[in-house]
Amino acid sequence: MKSVAVAGASGYAGGELLRLLLGHPELEVGAVCAASQAGALLGTVHPHLVPLADRRLEPTDPAVLARHDVVVLALPHGASAEVAAHLPDDVVVVDCGADFRLEDPTAWEAFYDTPHAGTWAYGLPELPLEAGSARGRDGLVGARRIAVPGCYPTATTLALAPGHAAGLLEPEDVVIVAASGTSGAGKGLKPHLLGAEVMGAMSPYGVGGVHRHTPEIEQNLSRVAGAAVTVSFTPTLAPMSRGILATCTARAVASATAEEVRDAWESCYAGEDFVHLLPPGQWPRTSDVVGSNQVHVQVALDERTRRVVAVAAIDNLTKGTAGAAVQSINLALGLPESTGLPTVGVAP
């Protein structure tokens, strides 16, 4: 058993990570650390984690974290670099924040307005890159520093990547509208996240290309396409706790046929444990992936407009965050990639 410490254990990502660790046969829960909630019982903070109910959250002390085989950082953006600097090189450090996702310092600074901390191996093994690419699955095997993708980038990248990889999509003018459950906004106390505000309400935010996940989506699709992909991305808040539904459209190249489109998606994901391309005509639904590490994907070519419409559903906390972390840890430690990860959602 390898021991995993969690910094930021009081938040939603931290709680989901603990949930997955409790079901993992090769990983065990080590130190559980928090900031303002240090001292609180996990049974109060995460009542669903019954086996950990009597554990107390500790302050986030790098010396404590450093004693573990794996450290997962589920911290606010910008906080990971300093903690990571105190951790030994041979500890597997997995950052659920954005700090080490982007390769381009200019893009980082434009969207985050702080100095770029660096770039780590990218925890999206399904990214269809050529064998040996440091940004893909091969870059995760044995890695000791891993950046977990953002939840929107995971859903949108996996929706569209097969088409970009196969040269079936124009790189310019991708349009994405995605709906997220409110756990994606975290546990911070903001008026618009109150239950009474959220229930019965759909609303967009970060409109006009300003959402910070935009450059990460473009980075992923550009890598896959081998050309600069530009994305109009509009996230929306939906009245549900978990889940992302990403509706992604891109212009098909002139020669593309519906059969080629289907084939590209099928062949791209044929060997993947966690991407489920639905049968033709059946579209993803967020509730079907709740609690699972699955991505449900469907694609169609709209012949009238010559746009390919690709839709992906994920659980933002599982495949969108904590599941991707565990999947990456599995690869880093040489375990089978799917070890301990749920492939079945809790529905209805």
Add this chain to the structure above:
Amino acid sequence: MKSVAVAGASGYAGGELLRLLLGHPELEVGAVCAASQAGALLGTVHPHLVPLADRRLEPTDPAVLARHDVVVLALPHGASAEVAAHLPDDVVVVDCGADFRLEDPTAWEAFYDTPHAGTWAYGLPELPLEAGSARGRDGLVGARRIAVPGCYPTATTLALAPGHAAGLLEPEDVVIVAASGTSGAGKGLKPHLLGAEVMGAMSPYGVGGVHRHTPEIEQNLSRVAGAAVTVSFTPTLAPMSRGILATCTARAVASATAEEVRDAWESCYAGEDFVHLLPPGQWPRTSDVVGSNQVHVQVALDERTRRVVAVAAIDNLTKGTAGAAVQSINLALGLPESTGLPTVGVAP
């Protein structure tokens, strides 16, 4: 007081129409008719309509309907034409179905697969057409046959129309993703509409340009633009009872500036009672328009991608159906357009 008969009074659109009629100072509820529910008490079918609790639904008899000043048809697609054929010319007939919305028989037949019934005055007075246009507000004044727009076309058309009217948007390659509450799917018993299926779930349907509202959206925007507008339209089902959030994007023409965009939307809706352009930076939320005839609109220019993103929120049953019907009836009868229509939502 003018008397209004409702055919299809047992459904959601019919119920909403009755709700609005109960608050209207110049209209009164006449015959309330249904098909399979004929004989049932309204108190059982629509328990929220307390003042009508003891009224019984009657069978749909054109001879009964014909005795009213106004007849509203809230029937399944394809059923209106036959009923309408039995109604006198001087009765105001308002169809909440799709039968008389489209002008192009070819488009009708491609999407509905039945003969085209005809084209009536179009119940979207805010459509920015030149004065005197038969398809706009002027076509409704004194009209005796009116087609109420579809709910998605109302939201999407009003989101984008100012830009197309002002020549700020390219007509090709409009991309729309809209989320609807499940009342938009009606009261028919379908497994995917069960509460347990719907709560916690976002899912698309009618993907790939096959949704029947597509030609209506294109018809509206093309009229406004004076050129053929093509639309990639993806509707999604959201876990809420009421509301549509339409996220609409179109490529800006090369010369368009953010200021011109803002100005176009402001001037287009300056005199409208039911379109509320939010202050810059505030985005629409469906819960704010529940039960009201308002459209909340916001727009931004994404400079990176040169796409205009326009978002509209409506209540699909009010402005999306029954409110538009009453607004049209007001115009048809020579009443002030906003008579009896709520402008304030029930929130939170």
Add this chain to the structure above:
Amino acid sequence: MKSVAVAGASGYAGGELLRLLLGHPELEVGAVCAASQAGALLGTVHPHLVPLADRRLEPTDPAVLARHDVVVLALPHGASAEVAAHLPDDVVVVDCGADFRLEDPTAWEAFYDTPHAGTWAYGLPELPLEAGSARGRDGLVGARRIAVPGCYPTATTLALAPGHAAGLLEPEDVVIVAASGTSGAGKGLKPHLLGAEVMGAMSPYGVGGVHRHTPEIEQNLSRVAGAAVTVSFTPTLAPMSRGILATCTARAVASATAEEVRDAWESCYAGEDFVHLLPPGQWPRTSDVVGSNQVHVQVALDERTRRVVAVAAIDNLTKGTAGAAVQSINLALGLPESTGLPTVGVAP
């Protein structure tokens, strides 16, 4: 037109009051005051109140409030007395808080732990007391100081009062379990009220008789019964924005029959505009009263256990707070009691 000032206009009760005032033919919105939100635009705080979007919230200044015909206080518990002390005797002052609801200082101090501020006329005109009672409708006519009932006391009192008034229920051992939408907990930022916590979740709170509405429920029922009624009251939080469903049971006296029970409820509410006793067998549903001032009530006698089960549904913000305030203002000002109040819910 009489002018109504609102203190605490930024909260849910304040917003609902403004919504009702906008639809009232004899009352107009005066000063809108807030504490920490003073200076904010109403369009930002309550986007659904379109006609007031450009109004700014003012600081809560008694001198400003005093210039109005009516002042409604929607303040945290304990804050009303001081403001009220600065208001002229001839201004109608309506307190939506708890400060002036209880008659018994001992009960007040036991549950609120502060000195008792006093007792005002009680804004529940449907309370079945003998004619002329100062605690009932007659006490509200012409009143200048009015305490609006709590939301749970309104629902539970109206569910059970006919039985206690008719002597059909034992006073001891009433058991009430009520479910409330989360707007009932107000707009304060508390972790358990976040959308992600609330959706999909039912949970009790204030269990064991400690909820502050308990003595108010007992006060009401004891008045009606003419004997000390004791209540076990358990409130629960339900995943909806608005609504209270109160399930109330009391032991039937030995002689009581099902017919007597039905008769007692029917005769008690025969003349009430805002209490709708449903036909036998049809039970209340919170969604049917959303946005309306109605109470939907049903009752049955469980012959096996000899308990009467009475259920009431209200909208906690309308009949539960702001609607009761307007209803009381109508009586205080000599207007017809139902003036400007919605009797139809917004459903589905």
Add this chain to the structure above:
Amino acid sequence: MKSVAVAGASGYAGGELLRLLLGHPELEVGAVCAASQAGALLGTVHPHLVPLADRRLEPTDPAVLARHDVVVLALPHGASAEVAAHLPDDVVVVDCGADFRLEDPTAWEAFYDTPHAGTWAYGLPELPLEAGSARGRDGLVGARRIAVPGCYPTATTLALAPGHAAGLLEPEDVVIVAASGTSGAGKGLKPHLLGAEVMGAMSPYGVGGVHRHTPEIEQNLSRVAGAAVTVSFTPTLAPMSRGILATCTARAVASATAEEVRDAWESCYAGEDFVHLLPPGQWPRTSDVVGSNQVHVQVALDERTRRVVAVAAIDNLTKGTAGAAVQSINLALGLPESTGLPTVGVAP
């Protein structure tokens, strides 16, 4: 590996059972049978069960079922007896329906109006009966015919049983109000279960002691108490997919103290894997047990009314049905009772 056939696999209980079997190390999915849905792909009926997506539902043929080690019947009430009659004695047959739960034919006939089929071992191992009791855990070890408890009886029995077992509660006049997610009503197409009807709505049903789970609750508590317990039971429908919150009150005997109450609950559940008595002051929440086999319980003595208030939260599909089935199968087959059962909920 033992093979488990499921009859009624297309419903919610059947789907949940398949989900649990997919995670069970000693059980494997055998025949999956349905009635009207026979022939359909599981991927269409239960899209969340990805590993079974390509399996087709078979017709319900007793000869097929009989070839398995275990047969689970998730059929409509009244259908199990006939199927069970065709199954060999040494097959473990587990009925998720009500047919074999009640011991008293008179109670059965009063509530179900059909002949009593018989009484099987009762799948609620936590029922605090004396060692060796055929109705408790010992009756399940090695059993070949097992009746899974109803979802409400599970939650309510486990909430109150420790008090009745310890003689701290009066047997008469227990009052229970419980809220259930809509999956508890099954997948049948009924108008009041449509999403648009359910969201935002709380409503009671089966009021007045007529709900069929009433005699089962009384049977359980009477066994534990050693005296006839009478229960006023009111179920309500809540706007969530899964979960039951049972708020149960009973009069404390005169001598009972708060400490004795706490002690009774603690000692009763000290050794149970699936009952989690929360720390004093923390109350159960349905969302914390979603997808898990846990029962979260809390209890308090209301000194004013001398009522004990006990609250339990379960997932109606897991501990309330399919989890109890698997727990019982484990005991029947001699496996550790908790094998393959989740103890951690999926929250938020």
